[in-house]
Amino acid sequence: MSFSQELRTESEVIFQGIFEHPYVDGLGKGDVPKGALIHYVKADFEYLNAFINIYGLAIAKSSNREDMAYFYEQIGFVLNSEVHPHNNLCRVAGVAYDDLQGYPLPPTADHYVSHMKSAAQQGSMGELLAALLPCPWTYLEIGHYLIDKYKPEPDHPFYDWITFYATEEVESITTELREKLDQWAQNVGETEKDKARQAFIKSCQLEYAFWEMAYTQEEWPFQVATK
Template identity: 30%
Template sequence: MSSYGQTFAAWRAGAEGHWRAYTHHPFVEGLGDGTLPRAAYLHYLVQDYSFLIHFSRAWALAVTKAETPEEMRFAARTLDSLLNDEIALHVATCAREGLSEDDVFAAAEREENLAYTRYVLDAGHSGDFLDLLAALAPCVMGYGEIGARLGREAGETPYREWIDTYAGADNQRVCQEVGALIDGAVLRRLGPRPQTSPRWANIQNRFTTATRLEVRFWDMGLTP
């Protein structure tokens, strides 16, 4: 998705087959054609609520890792959107199934969820702003790419609300803004030829590892 920025396009290409395994996972295809079992979807939503709580913590950490007021403001806006908008979809959907937010918050995290969320947080704690962005990007951009594709291709499906959320103009704008944030952060820290930097391979590995963990997250969703 070139509209998500030059750095993302390079990271996406560098992740090779892992990216397609993530964005075309059987769980994703089940959302698009409506064959995903409802129990699997609800299990995913419960785990994704926990994921988004930790994802919010990671964006809060980004505020402290940022080097400019603009980076700080962006991270703070993203944190607010996660806590007050995206999580609302999970809460509302689970509520229709008889699960309160307290029930969802108290649910035990699966190992796949623990591995992914703690990896992202560790990337931020042990690295800098760019390390953290590379670990965060697969979720932001991947869901945007999945939503855009399913929005075009999916027919009648009970998961249209999920698809429309990530295919929608608001989310697509967020993906473009995050892409611009990443491009600016890379230029500021690595210069105009970032792929020649000694850091590039490690940052690419951050992105690829997080993408692999996204695949495992979808695998988890299929095994309630």
């Protein structure tokens, strides 16, 4: 069993929790509260900006041009492709995408971003890859899970969102990240692999928490006016 498959097996309970979360299930049913859609897009826009930053740090850690080119291409995917599922949610919510950009991260999303940046800045390439991997991997499986369970037709309100994350492109991103992590794991000891394992599991936990954050429309305890 590969290292990445070991991580997936160990995180099964978290993946199942994500599939069963009312926000994710609501996407399949075609029924998510408008406020939750808006809160998700606000947070995810800034989260993906941070994801781009992590890819930049991955380029800096890369020792060959093949890896540099890969992470550079992933920056383009986030910038040019991830807008499509966001636009689907905005269309259903009846709001303009541009109006949901530039908001501060809610506590859970802020914690997730800090976790990824810490892994990228202070950890090994393996920790960086392990911290990144749960995002595309959980979304890929969510897309397939919702297609299998609800079999959405083109008139489904979240058809574009669901089918986007079940595409070969997202599967390719997940597979390549897994392969890079597995290759790294073949050349390091158990201590280094355990650090990557903890980074992966924490990101999985925070993927679940991100859905909960959006569904409950989590905010900071106090709103403080700033100049």
